[in-house]
Amino acid sequence: MTKFKGILAVKVVAIFLSVVILLCTGFFAFCVLVAGVTGAYTGEFGKFKDDAMGAVLRSYAYDVGNSYFYGEDIERAYGEYNFYYTIVSGEQEISNFNELRCPYMQTETVTVESHAYSVVVNSLGTKIQQRGLATVTLYEKTDANKTTSDMLSLFRFWLDTIYSLRYLSIIFALSGLVLFIIVMIFIFCSAGYRNGSDRPLKNHFDRIPFDICTALCAGVVVGISAIGLMLIEEILFLSRGTITQDASIAIACVVGVVAVCTVDYLVLLGYAMSLATRLKVGGIIRETVIYKAASFVGRVIAKVFGAIFSLICSIPFVWKTVLAVSVISGAELVLFVINFHEADNLIILWIAEKMLIIPLVIWIAVMLKKLKKSGEAIASGRMDEKVDTKYMPLEFGEFGDTLNNIGEGLGHALEERMKSERLKTELITNVSHDIKTPLTSIVNYVDLIQKEEIENEKIGEYVDVIARHSARLKKLIEDLVEASKASTGNISVNPERCDVGVLLEQSLGEYAERLEAAKLTTVIEQPETSVFIMADGRRLWRVFDNLLTNICKYAMPATRVYISLKREDGKAVITFRNISREELKQTGEELTERFVRGDKSRNTEGSGLGLSIARSLTELQGGVLALAVDGDLFKAIITFDEIE
Numbered sequence: 001m002t003k004f005k006g007i008l009a010v011k012v013v014a015i016f017l018s019v020v021i022l023l024c025t026g027f028f029a030f031c032v033l034v035a036g037v038t039g040a041y042t043g044e045f046g047k048f049k050d051d052a053m054g055a056v057l058r059s060y061a062y063d064v065g066n067s068y069f070y071g072e073d074i075e076r077a078y079g080e081y082n083f084y085y086t087i088v089s090g091e092q093e094i095s096n097f098n099e100l101r102c103p104y105m106q107t108e109t110v111t112v113e114s115h116a117y118s119v120v121v122n123s124l125g126t127k128i129q130q131r132g133l134a135t136v137t138l139y140e141k142t143d144a145n146k147t148t149s150d151m152l153s154l155f156r157f158w159l160d161t162i163y164s165l166r167y168l169s170i171i172f173a174l175s176g177l178v179l180f181i182i183v184m185i186f187i188f189c190s191a192g193y194r195n196g197s198d199r200p201l202k203n204h205f206d207r208i209p210f211d212i213c214t215a216l217c218a219g220v221v222v223g224i225s226a227i228g229l230m231l232i233e234e235i236l237f238l239s240r241g242t243i244t245q246d247a248s249i250a251i252a253c254v255v256g257v258v259a260v261c262t263v264d265y266l267v268l269l270g271y272a273m274s275l276a277t278r279l280k281v282g283g284i285i286r287e288t289v290i291y292k293a294a295s296f297v298g299r300v301i302a303k304v305f306g307a308i309f310s311l312i313c314s315i316p317f318v319w320k321t322v323l324a325v326s327v328i329s330g331a332e333l334v335l336f337v338i339n340f341h342e343a344d345n346l347i348i349l350w351i352a353e354k355m356l357i358i359p360l361v362i363w364i365a366v367m368l369k370k371l372k373k374s375g376e377a378i379a380s381g382r383m384d385e386k387v388d389t390k391y392m393p394l395e396f397g398e399f400g401d402t403l404n405n406i407g408e409g410l411g412h413a414l415e416e417r418m419k420s421e422r423l424k425t426e427l428i429t430n431v432s433h434d435i436k437t438p439l440t441s442i443v444n445y446v447d448l449i450q451k452e453e454i455e456n457e458k459i460g461e462y463v464d465v466i467a468r469h470s471a472r473l474k475k476l477i478e479d480l481v482e483a484s485k486a487s488t489g490n491i492s493v494n495p496e497r498c499d500v501g502v503l504l505e506q507s508l509g510e511y512a513e514r515l516e517a518a519k520l521t522t523v524i525e526q527p528e529t530s531v532f533i534m535a536d537g538r539r540l541w542r543v544f545d546n547l548l549t550n551i552c553k554y555a556m557p558a559t560r561v562y563i564s565l566k567r568e569d570g571k572a573v574i575t576f577r578n579i580s581r582e583e584l585k586q587t588g589e590e591l592t593e594r595f596v597r598g599d600k601s602r603n604t605e606g607s608g609l610g611l612s613i614a615r616s617l618t619e620l621q622g623g624v625l626a627l628a629v630d631g632d633l634f635k636a637i638i639t640f641d642e643i644e
Contacts (some may be wrong), residue, residue, distance in 0.1 A: 008194075011190055019262060025177055061138050083141060111134070111136075210288045449463050495621060523561065531642060535623065539617045546613055554578075564577075573638070577635045580633075
């Protein structure tokens, strides 16, 4: 299709085919519609056909009766029509029907009252005028006796034709619709293309402004339709209402309607092709006369208001305020002088002025409140807080933009810091995984060596040292991986309802020996009733494990460790308190950082990751872990929402 869309002859053929297909499809669709209305698909066609033919015969019967009363020669007027007639008026009868030699298909009888005076001669020879009644009976001729193609035969012919094509019409209508869509797709795709051009180009018609083109096409369609309607009305007027009897008049009207619709279709098709070309090339709106005129007026207005606005903006804000107050005061003074003797007018003007000034003051107050609220939000750390400067003029809008820029700058800096932290975490995780593989091999081989009989005692001592330090290194790497996962949220957490008091007692039971070995006495305090929270039991146990391990390592021997569980304002608060063996110079926040240890001399074993892991795991479960240092007193406070 691509190679044909630029050939003019192919386009002309496609347009011609679209007209032919549209007319044929419309005809078959009309046949389907008529077949459906006449009951051709439901078995009621015969009754409808008889009723329809009877209606046409009745119409002819009334015309025959009126012609009889007007004194016309019935045989000459209707002798060649496809019906026989019998007219009975009083004792007079006129007929060309003989049942023996003229078989008929359908009959219809009507009684016609004279609408005009008929002229008769009485027995004395005097002409008089009288009204009368006539009974008209029409007999439709059989096919063998038809002599002309009047409305009666034409009507029966088309009803029979539509009935015989009732199923084929559906197929032809659908096929025609598909073909019409295909042809129209080609026409619209080829619109604007010329032979030898690989892109659409406008012709002279396409260069007419789109709004003018639309008006012209609409005018042509309306004009052609109006002319066609006038011609059809003229034909009907000249036929004097005989369209139901004269088939040629009916055919002329149908041909006229088809011709008008075809011309309108071609005009609309040309308009649609031009629209398709304009859409392909672009700029359809910008090329309209209305758009150009509106753009010109808009530019003029924008320049005028822009100059005024620039002049106002160039004035400092303080002087703007002074100018506004001076203008308002001057206007009040002028109004007061003008209406000095009219107190009523002064009151009305004063009220009108306040109705303008008060909303303005309220508006300024609202803008200041927005600016204040956004500034407070940014100061509190909500960097995504934005000031809506859409309706803030002058300095208010500039200050709002400044606040937005500050928030964006701080947010960008925070994002960069978070990115740096994330990269460090990923680096630690990746390096830890890379170290863990060879370290596992070292641990395994050391274990195998220890199982062998070593005669040299020195080598045995060396192996023990390697085993001890490799185990410590393995534990450090595992802590690193876990800390990385906890801080990035890559650990699965399954919260469920758990009794925090029972879990705390279980943890203390497992650490009883280690606490006794460290010469520490535990004092536990908890309510008599159970305290329930939503937490992952495994992860919460790990938090308790890290805190108790930290106590065993760094608490002063021969001291007490206080562990309490309390309810405070709908919260479950778990507190660990102990006296540090070493002097604590770090703050609680610093102790939760990675690789920070209370033992600055680093004589004890440990990675400095335990408290960091505990805080991350607590936050993943929806809790809060806070550390407090008061001299040598160390406190770890865990808070969860209590549930029923």
